[in-house]
Amino acid sequence: MKIYRSALLRFAPDGSPVYDSDGLLAVAPDAKGQERVVAAGSWQALQAQYVNQPGAALIDLPGRLIAPGxxxxxxxxxxxxxxxxxxxxxxxxxxxxxxxxxxxxxxxxxxxxxxxxxxxxxxxxxxxxxxxxxxxxxxxxxxxxxxxxxxxxxxxxxxxxxxxxxxxxxxxxxxxxxxxxxxxxxxxxxxxxxxxxxxxxxxxxxxxxxxxxxxxxxxxxxxxxxxxxxxxxxxxxxxxxxxxxxxxxxxxxxxxxxxxxxxxxxxxxxxxxxxxxxxxxxxxxxxxxxxxxxxxxxxxxxxxxxxxxxxxxxxxxxxxxxxxxxxxxxxxxxxxxxxxxxxxxxxxxxxxxxxxxxxxxxxxxxLGLEGVIGNLQPGCEADFVVINPACTPLLARKTQQTASLDELLFAMIVLGDDRLIEQTIVSQAK
CATH class of the missing domain: 3.20.20.140 (Metal-dependent hydrolases)
Known part of the structure; x- marks a missing residue:
């Protein structure tokens, strides 16, 4: 199991955003070897249950945002x-x-x-x-x-x-x-x-x-x-x-x-x-x-x-x-x-x-793939991106001043491009 710690964005079934400024994403292979989301939520609520599991690897990403691919x-x-x-x-x-x-x-x-x-x-x-x-x-x-x-x-x-x-x-x-x-x-x-x-x-x-x-x-x-x-x-x-x-x-x-x-x-x-x-x-x-x-x-x-x-x-x-x-x-x-x-x-x-x-x-x-891709709720295939909101001087200055999720997302939409994407991770069957 891989445990990622960073800010975390995902979506509820009604399309509303779910955001944790200090989040935990747990990913593990299923019976067929396909990596899937096991847990997603606040670090404080989930870390005791997942971080101490045998073989769990912690990947700490301070200042980053994990979001669906x-x-x-x-x-x-x-x-x-x-x-x-x-x-x-x-x-x-x-x-x-x-x-x-x-x-x-x-x-x-x-x-x-x-x-x-x-x-x-x-x-x-x-x-x-x-x-x-x-x-x-x-x-x-x-x-x-x-x-x-x-x-x-x-x-x-x-x-x-x-x-x-x-x-x-x-x-x-x-x-x-x-x-x-x-x-x-x-x-x-x-x-x-x-x-x-x-x-x-x-x-x-x-x-x-x-x-x-x-x-x-x-x-x-x-x-x-x-x-x-x-x-x-x-x-x-x-x-x-x-x-x-x-x-x-x-x-x-x-x-x-x-x-x-x-x-x-x-x-x-x-x-x-x-x-x-x-x-x-x-x-x-x-x-x-x-x-x-x-x-x-x-x-x-x-x-x-x-x-x-x-x-x-x-x-x-x-x-x-x-x-x-x-x-x-x-x-x-x-x-x-x-x-x-x-x-x-x-x-x-x-x-x-x-x-x-x-x-x-x-x-x-x-596309008829709800609950399979495009989200980071438990059971979804683990396709996600690691975003650096401070990837350029202007974005760093702007995102440091944001006071809400809407302000953060909008700053990246208006000022962003491929430089925001620090990593792209796909759920590949092993």
Whole structure:
């Protein structure tokens, strides 16, 4: 057993923060060798019970904060090198940068090299779980799954399905793409900490036949994820309306093919209406909010007020490479700005602890992994970060003056980046 002593942040089932300025986190392997949280709470209340256990190793981290590992609900690992590419909007950005770059992932050696860098960058930024797009090439899935398995990371990823309106090099064949998807599900889903995601790129790049086949696979393999994009950009929505005129809305395209259910995650969800939001709630479909990407591509803003009123499940996502940073702190900063713009009209703003929850326990709930990841309550897998609130002179000066948890978290959200992450620890089965 390992006993960590530091400040400690975790979340109650209702999403409220639980904080101990002098905390104890006890971690030990379960019967299968998977490290899990045994106890979490105040040092004073728990130290007599755990510190003196035979073989217990004490790790004292004065001045540090232990918090759940961050969960990134939507990211594209093949777009690692597309970050910062200038474009006039989503569709030109895909055409000029994303598709040409993704065409290189047929080469397994190249895919391995990007996957290695990508995962190292996630861990450097404190991200311990992500729902990740690969490319249309099966080799790209094998690369990210193998690299994640080597690191003991929890990872959900999938081969992109795109059999039309896509250039040579990334366009797949309708039937073969579905065969490849099923083969990859059988190969990777449920192996160690890995999960598969059925991944239509977005409705415009899939024929009805491909989406129908994806829905059939989603019905056959009920515990895999479904991962795609919806209602990000107004030009995209007009395009979908032309391609699928029978659908009530962009989101309804996916619903018509059986692609809305628990463990279905749709990125962006900006231009939804009330009927769409009600449909997401009823089907337990979740939204991945990507504020830096939405700002970068001028797509629009996720509507927190209407999402909360509808009872929508959601969590935060970097959306690299449309997103501008791997850092959860940059994502939370942008989410605060977007939320502030909307909430200010009602005299409200997003609370710092709620922003943090969106990137940890809230994202885990939206992914169907509540109580497994994204938190440090007993029984959770022991994925966590060690944060140094004094990692820069400005942060040291600011955090020394904070008088509440909200002030501490907000200082790190506004002023923080990857330098806050001193260690990232994943619950790897031994």
């Amino acid at each position: 961050f969960v990134d609900m939507h990211i594209h690992y093949p777009q690692t090198d597309v970050i910062g590419a200038p474009a006039d909007g989503l569709l030109p950005w895909l055409e000029h940068y994303t598709f040409p770059h993704e065409s290189r992932f047929h080469d397994r050696a190249y895919a391995d090299s990007v996957a290695t860098f990508f995962l190292d960058e996630l861990l450097r930024n404190g991200v311990t779980t992500s729902l990740t797009f690969a490319t249309s090439h099966p080799a790209s899935v094998d690369a990210i799954m193998h690299a994640s398995q080597q690191r003991g990371m929890r990872m959900m990823a999938g081969k992109v399905l795109q059999d039309r309106n896509s250039p040579d090099g990334v366009r797949d064949d309708t039937e073969q793409g579905l065969i490849d998807t099923e083969n990859l599900i059988e190969r990777w889903h449920g192996v160690d900490r890995l999960g598969y995601a059925i991944t239509p790129r977005f409705a415009p790049t899939s024929t009805p036949e491909q989406l129908r086949g994806a829905g059939e696979l989603a019905a056959k393999y009920k515990d895999v994820w479904v991962h795609s994009h919806v209602s990000e950009n107004l030009d995209e929505i007009r395009w979908v309306r032309q391609l699928y005129p029978q659908a009530r809305s962009y989101l309804d395209v996916y619903n018509g093919f059986g692609l809305m259910r628990e463990r279905a995650v749709y990125a962006h969800c900006i231009w939804l209406d009330d009927t769409d939001r009600a449909l997401m709630r009823e089907t337990r479909t979740a939204a991945a909010i990507s504020p830096t990407s939405n700002l970068f591509l001028s797509s629009g803003y996720f509507d927190y007020l209407k999402a909360d009123a509808a009872g929508l499940m959601y969590g935060l996502a970097s959306d690299v490479g449309g997103g501008m940073s791997f850092s959860p702190f940059r994502t939370m900063q942008a989410a605060y700005i977007v939320g502030r713009e909307q909430h200010s009209k009602a005299g409200l703003s997003l609370k710092p602890a709620h922003l943090w929850w969106q990137h940890t326990a809230g994202a885990a709930r939206a």
